[in-house]
Amino acid sequence: xxxxxxxxxxxxxSDLDDEAEPKPSSPFxxxxxxxxxxxxxxxxxDESEIQEExxxxxxxxxxxxxxxxSLKQLHVIQKGRCPRCGAYLHQHFFSSICNDxxxxxxETPRKGPVRIHLSNSRELIEGDRCYVLKxxxxxxxxxxxxxxxxxSEAVSWIEYVWKPDEIEQRYKxxxxxxxxxxxxxxxxxxxxxxxxxxxxxxxxxxxxxxCFCSDECYEAxxxxxxxxxxxxxxxxxxxxxxxxxxxxPEGGDCILTFMKDFLATPGRKKKDE
Numbered sequence: 312x313x314x315x316x317x318x319x320x321x322x323x324x325s326d327l328d329d330e331a332e333p334k335p336s337s338p339f340x341x342x343x344x345x346x347x348x349x350x351x352x353x354x355x356x357d358e359s360e361i362q363e364e365x366x367x368x369x370x371x372x373x374x375x376x377x378x379x380x381s382l383k384q385l386h387v388i389q390k391g392r393c394p395r396c397g398a399y400l401h402q403h404f405f406s407s408i409c410n411d412x413x414x415x416x417x418e419t420p421r422k423g424p425v426r427i428h429l430s431n432s433r434e435l436i437e438g439d440r441c442y443v444l445k446x447x448x449x450x451x452x453x454x455x456x457x458x459x460x461x462x463s464e465a466v467s468w469i470e471y472v473w474k475p476d477e478i479e480q481r482y483k484x485x486x487x488x489x490x491x492x493x494x495x496x497x498x499x500x501x502x503x504x505x506x507x508x509x510x511x512x513x514x515x516x517x518x519x520x521x522c523f524c525s526d527e528c529y530e531a532x533x534x535x536x537x538x539x540x541x542x543x544x545x546x547x548x549x550x551x552x553x554x555x556x557x558x559x560p561e562g563g564d565c566i567l568t569f570m571k572d573f574l575a576t577p578g579r580k581k582k583d584e
Contacts, residue, residue: 388416404485418481423472427451427459430467441469494521495528512536 340348355362384394393400393409401408406417419425419440427436427449436459438451447463491500500507506525510532523529 405481419471420473420477422477423474425451426470426472427461428467428470429461430465435470436461443469491522493524493528495523495532498524500524 352359352363387394387397388400388407391400391402392398393412393414395414396409396412398409398411401410406415408415408417424437424439425441427438427441429435436451438453438458439455440452442450442452444450447466449459449461449463449466449469450457451459451461491502492498493500500522501524502522504524506523506527506529508523508526508529510521510523510529512519512521512532521532523532
């Protein structure tokens with residue numbers, strides 16, 4: 312519990328304001344696409360406006376379908392599963408990795424540059440961002456333009472340069488989105504306040520972790536489920552524990568597992584006695 316308090320305190324006591332998330336720019340056609348657009352419209356002739364309206368409606372349907380597919384994928388990831396094979400994901404604050412099929416997603420720095428180290432050479436290419444294509448080729452962006460296209464066989468490895476202040480800012484934003492609710496009254500939980508409790512509760516052969524905002528909520532939960540609270544989970548390693556089948560990793564990853572599992576667990580309403 313102290314480890315969780317220290318972790319949350321580390322990223323919430325800073326007096327820096329959260330940096331606003333960058334908003335996507337409005338869609339537009341750059342010059343080459345604009346020329347093609349005007350050319351296609353001229354081919355349609357007098358019916359160009361009618362045809363354009365039909366094509367636009369079809370495009371909007373395709374965009375909605377794509378949005379549904381994307382939303383479904385995000386929900387699968389949020390549940391801790393791989394959207395490709397359905398296996399469990401190894402989830403970190405800024406990356407999700409499937410050890411079974413290799414699917415992964417990760418965030419890259421917004422402020423720091425990216426460096427592409429070349430094979431059989433000490434030279435490197437630096438840009439603002441880069442994109443790895445399905446072919447393995449790497450497109451390097453600098454000042455909003457593609458200035459290098461590197462074949463896959465020429466790339467040794469890619470270095471994302473994170474600045475310490477951006478890492479701290481990202482952690483603050485992530486922690487700000489982790490709203491912990493009381494497992495009994497569903498109110499907000501502050502690990503710094505007196506009365507905070509973190510317990511392991513066994514339901515069947517597996518256990519879940521619950522937070523409680525006060526001694527009253529904790530005791531109400533124990534009164535409702537007296538035989539289901541593992542009283543000695545704090546005193547033994549979860550890896551060696553034989554009270555149930557569930558296992559939590561040791562160290563810092565334990566905090567992330569606790570956060571993810573607890574946020575996915577619906578709170579229970581307090582009942583009038």
